[in-house]
Amino acid sequence: MAYEEPVKDYDKIVENCTCAFCGSNCDDLDILVKDNHVAGVRHACRLGASKIMEDEDQRLLVPMVRDENGELVEVDWDTALDKAAELIAGSIRPVFYGWSETSIEAMKPGLELTELVGAVIDNQATICHGPTVQAVQNVGYPLMTLGEVKNRADMLVYTGSNPMNAHPRHLSRYTTYPKGFFRRRGRFDRTLVTWDPKFSDTAKLSDIWVPFEENGDYGFCNAIRAVLKGKELKQDVISGIPKEDIYELTEKMKNTKFGALFFGLGLTHTLSKQRNIDIAIQLVQDLNKYTKWVLLPMRGHFNVNGFNIFMSYEMGFPYGVDFSRGYPRYMIGETTTIDLLNRRECDVFMVIAADPGAHFPGGALAHLANIPVIQIDIHWGPSTEMADVVLPGTFIGVETAGTSYRMDSVPLYMKKAIDPPETCREDEWIVNELLQRVKNIKEASK
Amino acid sequence: MTYIEKPSISNVVKFDDPDVTQVKKLKVMLNTGTDIYQGACKKRGSTLKDEYRKVAGVCYMDPKDMARLGVGNWESILVKSDWGEVVCYAAHSRDAPHEGMIFIPKGPWANVVVSPETYCCSDPTYKGIKATVEKSDKEVLLMADLMRDVYKKYVKEGEETEELPSLGESPVYKKIRSQ
Structure with a gap:
């Protein structure tokens, strides 16, 4: 690789940030900030640096909903959230998948929403560990x-x-x-x-x-x-x-x-x-x-262990927890995401801080083409190509602070270094809003 | 110990290797998994770009296997398994020799050919899949085009995905585009 000049043009250094990439959660990164943008990062590996110095062309900045031609159209937050809440409230077997690249704080309202609608909550452990x-x-x-x-x-x-x-x-x-x-x-x-x-x-x-x-x-x-x-x-x-x-x-x-x-x-x-x-x-x-x-x-995502610990602590089961009967059930091969998709069982799929489009086998993904998909993410990725509602979140560890668990189950508080883009919202806020809106729909239909 | 000796890596595909006989189709074992280039590109978010196609839509093969098929680096090959078929680039593996084994980094291209079967264990079988490889003259698709071509979620009835214009390498923001 060619020699690159060190970055000298920055306003401030935010020290001891935690890397939001793999399960090693290196907590010694120094992020160089210029005009509320990341100008550089010190101590990170190639993977961590590439994630923190993100590709801003493909950043999701506004909520979007598919129109009748199958194209994503930018809408305001209220419209997108209402549409997503309507899909969730009207579903019979929803699956909320992801959570490994967001903070524990966002999982809390997520679990409440899962209980409210009787959904299945699952994370990336289902396809890795x-x-x-x-x-x-x-x-x-x-x-x-x-x-x-x-x-x-x-x-x-x-x-x-x-x-x-x-x-x-x-x-x-x-x-x-x-x-x-x-x-x-x-x-x-x-x-x-x-x-x-x-x-x-x-x-x-x-x-x-x-x-x-x-x-x-x-x-x-x-x-x-x-x-x-x-x-x-x-x-x-x-x-x-x-x-x-x-x-x-x-x-x-x-x-x-x-x-x-x-x-x-x-x-x-x-x-x-x-x-x-x-x-x-x-x-x-x-x-x-x-x-x-x-x-x-060797856990993959920075908070994939966190979800398992959080769920075990709250519900007694680590992943693939099904609330459709009103109480938590955990049955490997039955209540886990890939099996639900293989059996063509779920009817609404919400993906938060994950990319099934890039990581699920084609046989399972084929079912996502038949059902509405809600995506909460920061980048336009393979899942966006299959998403009907897109809600842009913020980047934990750089734009939003939060808690995560390292692969050896040590909890770490991740600092924020810059402010998120104005039009994006924190994952925690989005999930909370969905919860409130689904509650309102359920109460109105009583 | 016998296994301490590490192999020397031949980086070049030698088409005139006397040990190699040309074949049309090669039976291989497919493995998928992460790779630093794929990881860096995916997590940066550059998934629509040509760069992602070059790091995830690539099949790392043993140089001898490539010589058998007569494909050079960055030429198209067709990988077929019981679950689907996908066109991707061939490239010599830096972990060679591993004749009879191919590696595609995880991503939309690998997904088409891996097995969704979990055997009641929640985890699909991403590794150790029987597949065949042959030379192809088709172009490797960009991520957005591949997703449209394979899953056809927003393709209208009667439309052929091969005839549609490419979705391109950047996000399509409708309102911003019309302004």
Whole structure:
């Protein structure tokens, strides 16, 4: 890449802002502000910087509603909110999906609205770490905070994830490179291991790369568990890995002082789904007979964990909670968004701070073409191409303050650096307005 | 350890490689997932632009597989699975070698060919999908055109999406445009 001059032309620096991109929630960003615009950002990775220095051409600035020709037309806030409230109040099986890129504060009225209309509330965990949550309910959660890993860990295993692409500062800020209290020499005191069929960008940096075959994660973890329990491996090659290598790796894992296993969507998206995570968690449990091992899912969005914690705290269930019977129900495969869409069940879809257009499989998205879609977002994206009502929100962490939860469940308060555009409204305000309007419609029809 | 040796990456597609026999259609395993270029472009919000097509509408392949099909970098290929078919660019993978495996970063292009089947686990199967790849002479569609072409939400009956004018690379604000 060409050398770029550092940004010198700015009015003020807003220090210690929290990054609103991935689950690492780096809270040391300095945002350079000029004329109420972000001129630059310091300390952020490529992903964080690109999000904070957003593309202003595609910013949603005004509420819009589709006309009879199927084109989006700008309207005032009252018209758009009334239209959205009317759709929600008149629906039988609405789904409110998203929430992972907004603050906990906006989720509160959202939950109230869900209860009022008997909707299904769900977040991005349903398409990423849903199986992880199920596995945690099955077999437990040997969790830690990232600070512990920084200060103590001498072996780090990444499996089914590629943090150099998805969480670029994870290695440098929390796990591999920083100097910790017991790991004074930083990277030199730690062993980095990657288990991945692909020679990913993280594998290129690792000391040990274990290229098990596609869908071989379950068999590989099982083999390590067997060796840990003193069993002899009967096959010469397991999941594409020679058995001598498995013995050697197991020995290394037993002889660490503090090990941490991080896993990503490579495990949850393959065929064994939550069973992959079950076995990974059980492997960590078995390793704890010899030494200290912990594990952590690599959560994607900055507040995807926050929604699961919020819902578990308020309703007892982490995601995919259905209120259609008047009380909360949680049934994986039945009350989760993709299954509802696959069965062509829902009749109004509200998406807030998410982009199903970019991330849902086509088979599920095809149903969104049949039903009205309400979108609350900040950018014109793939979902806008399928949305009937568009409500422009504000950017949490830059334009609006709010609370979010890091991947290790540490809550962080995200500061604001600039004022939002005049015509946009905070997510919390939008959801509150929808709640009031739906209440009015329900009362009037009594 | 045997697995400690890391492969050297050949960056060039060698069409005259003696190990390679030309084929019309290649059976592959499709994986999807995030990628730093796709992530940066998507979250910046530049999804309508040509840039997004270049980072998400691209299929990363092993250079040997590309030589088998006879496609170079940034040429169009057709990816077919049981769930749909999509035209995207071919590009050599920086994680090669992984013959018989292709990678499309998550996004509207990958969505067309991945499986919505959740097996009652809430999570669709985004990885490990059987697919075929062949050379194509069609142009890769921009995001807005692709969404219109695939899901046809606002296409009137009798209209062919291929004949409609492109929706372009910038948001269409009707009132601002008419002023």
